[in-house]
Amino acid sequence: METENVIIIGSGPSGYTAAIYCARAEMKPLLFEGQRLGGQPGGQLMLTTEVENFPGFPEGLMGPEMMEKFKAQALRFDTRIEPLDVTEVDFSSRPFKLKAGDKEYLAKAVIISTGAQAMWLGVPGEEKYQGHGVSACATCDGFFFRDKHVVIVGGGDSALEEANFLTKFASKVTIMVRRDEFRASKIMQKRAMDNPKIEVMWNTEVKEVLGDGTSLTGLRILNNKSNEESEFAVSGLFVAIGHKPNTGIFKDQIELDDKGYIVVKAGTSLTSVEGVFAGGDVTDHVYRQAITAAGTGCMAALDAERWLASNE
Numbered sequence: 078m079e080t081e082n083v084i085i086i087g088s089g090p091s092g093y094t095a096a097i098y099c100a101r102a103e104m105k106p107l108l109f110e111g112q113r114l115g116g117q118p119g120g121q122l123m124l125t126t127e128v129e130n131f132p133g134f135p136e137g138l139m140g141p142e143m144m145e146k147f148k149a150q151a152l153r154f155d156t157r158i159e160p161l162d163v164t165e166v167d168f169s170s171r172p173f174k175l176k177a178g179d180k181e182y183l184a185k186a187v188i189i190s191t192g193a194q195a196m197w198l199g200v201p202g203e204e205k206y207q208g209h210g211v212s213a214c215a216t217c218d219g220f221f222f223r224d225k226h227v228v229i230v231g232g233g234d235s236a237l238e239e240a241n242f243l244t245k246f247a248s249k250v251t252i253m254v255r256r257d258e259f260r261a262s263k264i265m266q267k268r269a270m271d272n273p274k275i276e277v278m279w280n281t282e283v284k285e286v287l288g289d290g291t292s293l294t295g296l297r298i299l300n301n302k303s304n305e306e307s308e309f310a311v312s313g314l315f316v317a318i319g320h321k322p323n324t325g326i327f328k329d330q331i332e333l334d335d336k337g338y339i340v341v342k343a344g345t346s347l348t349s350v351e352g353v354f355a356g357g358d359v360t361d362h363v364y365r366q367a368i369t370a371a372g373t374g375c376m377a378a379l380d381a382e383r384w385l386a387s388n389e
Contacts, residue, residue, distance in 0.1 A: 080172045080183040081107050083381050086163045087190035087323075089120025090367045091357025091374035093147035095188045098378030100154035104385070107157045107184075109177055111191065120144070120192045121214075121358070122367055129220065131367055140208070143367075168330045168350045185388075186352050186381045189339060190374055191323040193358040193365070197316055198230065202286030202293075210293025211286060211314045215239035216366065219246045222313045228253055228296060230283055231317035237265040239317050244274040251311070253281040255301060286314060322359050331355075338362055346377035352388075354381050 083099050085092050088110040099106040122128065122140035129137035138146075152158065165176040172183040195213030197203055203211055212218040215229070216239075223246045229236055232254040243250045252269065257279045259266050269275050278298075285297035287308065295310040322337045332340040332349035339348055339355040346354040356373035358365050 078181070078183055080185060081105070082184070082385060083107075083186045083188060084109070084163075084173075084175060084182060084184040085188045085190060086175075087111060087120070087192055087357065087359070088148070088158075089122065089144070089190060089192045089357055089370060090147060091192070091359075091370040091377070092120075092188070092190035093144070093151045094371040094374035095190060095356060095378040095381075096151040096156040096158075097147075097154060098375055099188075099381065100151065100156045102378070102382045104382060105155070105157070107159065107182070108151065109163050110158055110160045111162050120370075121194065127221070128217075128367065130217070164326065166326055166330055168353055171352060173352065186354065186385055188346075188374075188377045188381055189327065189348070189353065189355040189359055190357045190370075190377070191359050192370075193320045193322040193338075193362070195316060196319045196321055198283055198318070200283055200285050202288060203314075203316075206286050206288050206293045206314075209291065210288065210312065211316070213316050213320075214365070215242050215315050215317075218313075218315075219243050222247050224248045225312035226251070226310075227313035227315060228283075228309070228311050229315040229317055231319075232256060232259045232261060233317070233319070234261045234265050235319070236317035237261045237269045239315060240269055240275055241272060243315065244272055247274070247313075250275050251309075252277045253283060253298065254279055255282045256280065257302075283314070320358075320362065320365065322362075324359060336362060346373060346380045352384060354384075 082104045083106045085108040096106050096108045127137045161177040163177045167174040175182045226249045227247045228251045229240045230253050240250050280302045282299045284299050287295040298309050299306050324337050339360045346356050354377040356377035357370035
């Protein structure tokens, strides 16, 4: 069985950027797009409509279109791409062993770019209107809700931070919390409560996302104390109940933090296993942007290239 120089797991901005750098360095990378990891090939940008904050695209472009451009650039430099999930890995010895489909693959080095996925409410209409009024990223999509009323669901620090951010654009931000208190830190609570554009609805759950077939128009909500249901007219819904890194297959193989993110050495893409590198949202629970994912994908490729050169 041929041993690959480098196998890249994942096909978001991090994975494709790693592939471009590896391929141009004549490392002949093999990239597994994945079908379930991150929801679908291309990662979370496949659920985004217009991307306006990625340098080099002054007019903006659709998220799926951007990922097609990433993929085309990787293919241009002869990256081999397989539309499969990697379902098992063995990093206990080199060459590393990976299973995808019904085949086993060997690799001298591995770059993990499996990303993370937003946790969703799982209510009717939510998936249908993702990218059309429903979002999990205020930084990415807040601009599109200028002078509109939006709802954010969540009670932690990230929810309140995003609520404050959204007030830069929205005319009003309603935070819906299913309990009668926040989980967020005191300072974040104070900032939110002191913001005149923010209102809070306690003991409130979103039960359904309503729309006109094209975009979101409102929500069906439940007061879980009074058990009363009502419709709530709104232009946007931001879900901020957390993210889950796609690291299930790496458990007990490399070091993960308490939230399941891959731990890398500061300022590098080096994991706890020599020869295994990681980049993108699978290592990042702070920024979670396409541009930062691409940057760390570049780092992973350069680190892998240097490591291979020093070990051959």
